[in-house]
Amino acid sequence: MICVSTRGQAPAVPFRQAVVSGMAPDGGLYVPAALERQSAAWWEGLRHAPFQDVAVAMARALLGDEFDEGELSALIREALNFPIPIVRLDDSLQVVELFHGPTFAFKDVGARTLARFLALSERGVAASDGTRVEGLTVLVATSGDTGSAVAQAFWGVPRTRVVVLYPEGQVSQVQEAQFTTLGGNVSAVAVHGSFDDCQRLAKEAFADAALRQRVRLTSANSISLGRLVPQMFYYAYAALQAAPGSRVVFSVPSGNFGNLAAGVMAWRMGAPIAGFIAATNVNDTVPRYLETGHYEPRPSVATVANAMDVGAPSNLERLQWLFSGDRAAMREMISANVHTDDEVKRAIAELHRRYGYVADPHTAIAYLGAVEDGASHLFATAHPAKFAEVVEPAIGEAVAMPGPLAEALARPRLIERIGPTPRELANLL
Ligand SMILES: *Cc1c(COP(=O)(O)O)cnc(C)c1O
Numbered sequence: 001m002i003c004v005s006t007r008g009q010a011p012a013v014p015f016r017q018a019v020v021s022g023m024a025p026d027g028g029l030y031v032p033a034a035l036e037r038q039s040a041a042w043w044e045g046l047r048h049a050p051f052q053d054v055a056v057a058m059a060r061a062l063l064g065d066e067f068d069e070g071e072l073s074a075l076i077r078e079a080l081n082f083p084i085p086i087v088r089l090d091d092s093l094q095v096v097e098l099f100h101g102p103t104f105a106f107k108d109v110g111a112r113t114l115a116r117f118l119a120l121s122e123r124g125v126a127a128s129d130g131t132r133v134e135g136l137t138v139l140v141a142t143s144g145d146t147g148s149a150v151a152q153a154f155w156g157v158p159r160t161r162v163v164v165l166y167p168e169g170q171v172s173q174v175q176e177a178q179f180t181t182l183g184g185n186v187s188a189v190a191v192h193g194s195f196d197d198c199q200r201l202a203k204e205a206f207a208d209a210a211l212r213q214r215v216r217l218t219s220a221n222s223i224s225l226g227r228l229v230p231q232m233f234y235y236a237y238a239a240l241q242a243a244p245g246s247r248v249v250f251s252v253p254s255g256n257f258g259n260l261a262a263g264v265m266a267w268r269m270g271a272p273i274a275g276f277i278a279a280t281n282v283n284d285t286v287p288r289y290l291e292t293g294h295y296e297p298r299p300s301v302a303t304v305a306n307a308m309d310v311g312a313p314s315n316l317e318r319l320q321w322l323f324s325g326d327r328a329a330m331r332e333m334i335s336a337n338v339h340t341d342d343e344v345k346r347a348i349a350e351l352h353r354r355y356g357y358v359a360d361p362h363t364a365i366a367y368l369g370a371v372e373d374g375a376s377h378l379f380a381t382a383h384p385a386k387f388a389e390v391v392e393p394a395i396g397e398a399v400a401m402p403g404p405l406a407e408a409l410a411r412p413r414l415i416e417r418i419g420p421t422p423r424e425l426a427n428l429l
Pocket of ligand 1: 258362
């Protein structure tokens with residue numbers, strides 16, 4: 001898959017190189033130069049197929065030129081080894097649950113696949129850049145959630161090591177349990193300092209030329225195309241579970257708009273999708289752009305759906321590129337709506353009362369979006385137990401903690417401790 005930059009000022013590169021680089025050298029984001037449209041018959045051949053089969057077929061169509069078939073299918077099946085249940089609320093609305101991965105949030109889909117793409121791609125790229133470092137060290141500074149998603153994603157991936165820096169005593173118990181109890185190729189490092197100290201240490205490590213001679217550092221970049229490609233698969237899967245000819249419209253709870261960009265890419269590839277609804281919290285930069293044509297980012301506002309608190313969504317640039325900057329064409333395919341915290345809490349209560357469905361705040365926004373603009377499907381992006389402090393008061397009941405989270409809490413913590421100095425981190429690396 002040939003990849004180009006959204007800003008058009010960087011050389012085209014193969015997907016493997018785009019994954020290792022993360023961002024294009026001109027500051028743009030990598031996008032597929034062309035998304036070859038598969039025939040209607042090709043898609044019909046996947047009607048009612050299991051999720052992993054749809055994923056492998058699409059991965060082969062997209063990346064078969066760069067990866068060995070067996071290697072690619074093993075990678076996809078290992079990364080996406082959890083179910084994506086589709087729950088029927090009523091005759092016209094279904095919930096596509098994306099949160100059954102190890103950290104109970106939909107980012108597992110992208111992170112687990114990216115981890116394996118990176119491990120495979122790095123081999124080829126390492127051979128060509130002349131250094132002799134074996135393997136890859138993923139360095140991540142976290143205030144909580146990123147660390148667990150990245151650590152879980154890379155856990156057990158060959159030739160990689162993850163080092164998670166976090167401020168000692170300043171992450172939640174559940175978050176700490178998720179990245180300090182893994183062991184193996186995951187090192188959890190409690191820094192005697194703040195989150196800012198952790199971020200500064202990571203930055204200094206990336207800038208330390210001597211260190212980088214002996215350790216191949218990478219950052220598992222959140223805007224990598226390697227995270228978007230696997231997110232195309234569940235759109236097609238859910239659309240292909242519907243009866244042939246159904247009008248499939250997805251309501252997507254959006255923050256950084258990676259999820260929606262992946263949906264548009266799946267549609268471009270010919271998946272039978274009729275439209276999208278971008279549902280946001282009050283961080284409404286993209287809905288305002290669709291309405292007015294002006295991109296006016298704002299500082300983010302804290303909401304109960306905090307994974308969507310993004311004031312300057314980076315993937316809007318990808319969406320614009322995908323529609324060749326034609327806002328009218330974009331609006332034909334994507335409608336947008338915006339929801340306050342009060343509406344979200346009422347929606348959680350309504351979903352519970354009307355359907356007996358327990359939704360987290362992000363999923364509740366997708367529901368509101370679906371009701372407002374008429375979707376057939378909405379995405380559930382996090383397990384409600386991760387947001388119990390919002391969900392429980394809204395439904396008046398306790399939310400059970402999923403078994404694996406409870407188990408992680410009970411396991412012993414494996415923690416290294418350092419002071420906030422570059423020397424101590426370099427020694428540890
Ligand atoms: C990241 C996230 C989103 C938003 O996804 P984007 O791709 O950033 O738009 C929605 N819900 C949850 C739970 C998330 O973690």
